[in-house]
Amino acid sequence: MRMPISRTCPFTVPPEYARLRGEDPVTRVSLPSGDEAWLVSRYQDVRTVLSDPRFSIDATRPGYPRMRAGAEPPPRRRPFLDTDPPEHVTYRRMLNGEFTVRRIAALRPEISQVVDDLLDAMVAGGSSADLVAAFALPLPSLVICRMLGVPYADHEFFESRTRTALAGDVTAAQSSEAMGQLFEYLEKLFAQRQDQQTEDLIGKLADGPVAAGALDRRGAVGMILLLLVAGHETTANMISLGMLTLLREPQLCDELRRQPERMPAVVDELLRYHSVADSVAVRVAVADVELGGRLIKAGEGVVTLGLSANHDDDVFDQPHRFDPGRSTRHHLAFGYGPHQCIGQNLARAELEIAYHRLLTRLPNLHVTAPTDELPCKHQSQVFGVERLPVQW
Incomplete structure (x- = not known):
């Protein structure tokens, strides 16, 4: 089998995933780089790979899977990104305070204001828009910029570079x-902030x-870079995909307008259903491990399929259905184990507020293009739609 395995539309899972889970849940795969690795597709096996210390996230280790042609291992480990416990825990503690449930709850009024400002601008511009450009992308960009202390005026620069870095159809050199x-860019910004005292995350890392x-400094900049890239691209794609899904269910939209307390459960089901970051979680074995009836030897790479795991019918009843009534808090859309997404509380808050305000402020919102005509990000590491034309 060869990677990547593309989705055919926003509402379908590649049929190969069901076959893999049923017949060959831990199988050999050829990556675009030419590397061979193990491909893991079942929910329980994916959880094992992401939590068992016998699998390492250290991209400098021999055998770590290179996803792109021409990709080279990083010259040194990057704090937070490429470190395993207990070292990773040390770096994670430097950031934890900014992403707690309490901290994000305190940010909700500010997030709501950003949402309303964007909706005001959309309405002032007429009765139609591209929801991706007008709302889905700027919302998480604005929020993460404020948290980090990155000037939003530079958003076109970092958004374009992020798209290139995550695109699957560019060379390793272009991504690098x-x-x-x-x-x-961030290193220069960080150097400027070291002479100031600010309450944003750059200032707190510099002063702390x-x-x-x-x-x-390079380690701190690497942390900020990861948060900036991950903090807007994934959430932006989920905003547009989530609204595309909700607008197909007009009765559900009416219910959510009257029962906003249901929104957190609906958000988790949308996260499970779409699993936009499908194959980004990769590891390398540091010891021999038997998994799914296969022996993975030390030094062999592993690629996990988050979308497949979140559609495992041994775990989720009729997983191909979007079911807003199901309990899916245990999904793997944010990963699992010591490297589970640190920004998940922020992402949930942004999605809950965005969906609710879109449904309530624009009750006649509807998509104006057939689903099969929507351009999808089939070649990106984070799945989504390029554009979502809407009217209200």
Whole structure:
């Protein structure tokens, strides 16, 4: 089998996934880089790979899967991104306070204001828009920029570089160059902030662990880079895909307008259903591990299929259905284990507020293009739609 395995539309899972789970749940796969790795498709096996210390996220280790042709291992481990416990825990603690349930709850009024400002601008511009460009992309970008201390005026720069870095149809050199430009931009910004005292995350890292010598500047910039890229691209895609799904269910939309307390459960089901970051979680074995009836040897790479795991019918009843009444808090859309997404509380809050305000402020909102004509991000590491034309 060869990667990538593309979706045919926003509402279908590649049929190969069901076959893999049933017949060959841990199988060999050829990656675009030419590397061979193990492909893991069942829910329980994916959880094992993401939580068992015998699998490492350290991309500098021999055998770590390279997804792109021409990709090279990073020259050194990147704090937070490429480190395993217990080292990873040390770096994670430097960020945890900004993403707790309490901290995100305190941010909800600010997120709501950003949402309403964007909706005001949409309405002032007429009765139609591209929901991706007018709302889905700027919302998480604005929020994460404010949290980090990155000027939103530069959003076109970092959004374009992020698209290039995550695109599946660019070379490893082009992706690396885009990430390098983002790193250089953030490093200059961080250097400027070291002479100031600010309450954003850049300021807190500069005044805290960097000033104390617990983290160097490059390590801090790497953390900010990861949060900036992950903090807008994934949520933006979920906003547009989620609304596309909800608008197919007019009765549900009416119910959610009257019962907003249901929105958190609906958000989790949407996260499970779409699983936009399907194959981004990769590892390398550091010991021999038997998994799914196969022996994975130390030094062999592993690629997990989050979309397949979240559609495992041993775990979820009729997983191909979008079921807003099901309990899906245990889905794997945010990963699992020590590297589970640190920003999941923020993402949930943004999605809950965005969906609710779109449904209530624009009750006649509807998509104006057939689903099969919507351009999808089939070649990106994070799935979504390029555009979503709507009217209200």
